[in-house]
Amino acid sequence: MGPKMLELKFRDKLENQIPGQACCNVPLKNTPAWVSGNIVTPIGSVLRVSSVLSATDYWEHFKCRTTSYRNDYTVNPGLYAVGDPGKNSHVLVTANYKYSFDTLRSELEGLDAWILVLDTKGINVWCAAGKGTFGTAELVKRISAVQLDKVVAHRQVIVPQLGAPGVSAFRVKQTAGFKVLYGPVRAKDVPAYINEGYKATREMRRVKFSLSDRLVLTPMEINPAMKKFPLYAALVLVLFGLSPSGIMFKDAFTGGLPFLFLGLVSVFSGALLTPALLPYVPFRSFAVKGWITGLLSVFLSTKFVPLLNQQNIFLLIVTYLFFPQASSYIALQFTGSTTFTGMSGVKRELRIAIPTYLVSCAVSLILLVMYKFTMWGVI
């Protein structure tokens, strides 16, 4: 029997699962590589998943980190098996963002456990918990939908600690009869947590934000910023090209080029440099951090790229007024990706930052208009 036959036979087996079970995985038309079989339980057949990630999984994770591929990367909510779980096996809860699901299963080599996947609309545990989609209501609903009480003899589920903002452990106990044990922050600590009798060390309970944690997030800071770049470039070229006799292409490029370059410098500074150097840039405010990094980046760029040196006083002022604040604005967006910024703090920053940005944009524009007028000999 060749591999093709084996696959067909296996697919047949999957599709012969009893349909209409609210609990379980919808039979899959194309069996993905991460499914390694199925397991018969009191509530029917449950998919067994591999604890080894494939090259495809890694490639998909890379795409999640860099593109909008992440927006539709899901597994079906429900119950899954790892290893050969039974009545007394642990139940580990996770989100239906496939990256989260993969991260969990990849740490369960050698363990026999159930994975209960909540419907979080394809969002990771922590973000979904913030919104409440990874939450008490969904957990209670999912426990009952998969008839967890018939699958396991015990009455406890292990919820990742970062699910806690959405989950109310005492309410889950009251309504579903299952005790919520908060597991460690990181999936890699799950085996140790279980081995220690459901005890997480201080270290396991703390969220970190290392250089690699920060760097891996930067592509999704750079992408949105670069999406706005064509619009910015068009504005710059029109502004510099504009003359009383129409748009001059030569002026647009010779005048506009330094500003286009500095625009890229601002994106680089705000979306990559500031996140990378976050702990080392002085002050706690992200707007200030981004501004400092931006100022230095602009200054160094003009030192090393003679093209960027502005002889005109108006353009020189705009260079230092606009670009560091563009970097500041972009750096401020990173508050949405960090592990430690709170809403009250961001609101406090915005109260000062937004008016500052608006004023400096307006002043920059006025200075550019004045520059144009002096070029045209109007003033």
Added chain:
Amino acid sequence: MKYLLNAATIEIFPEKCTGCGMCMEVCPHEVFTLNNKKAVIQDRDSCMECGACASNCAFSAVAVNKGVGCAAALINSMITGGEPSCDCSGGDKKSNCC
């Protein structure tokens, strides 16, 4: 790394606290410690207002103005007048961030 000084809205009501330690267990930033069998805030500036402590306190002894610490979400809510939400582009699948 810590965020802005004294910005977090977290509050403990000692008279309701039983010292069960649940807030300490769920907090990802070691904001709490136990002092005379009562939870106390030892590190306010590390609080990111995720709300895990408040939603898991069975005695309502912790309160925090929970919300997303995301500039894009807050700017969007200022423009649209809606609640700040992580859905960068309005709650559909096209969302760019978390």
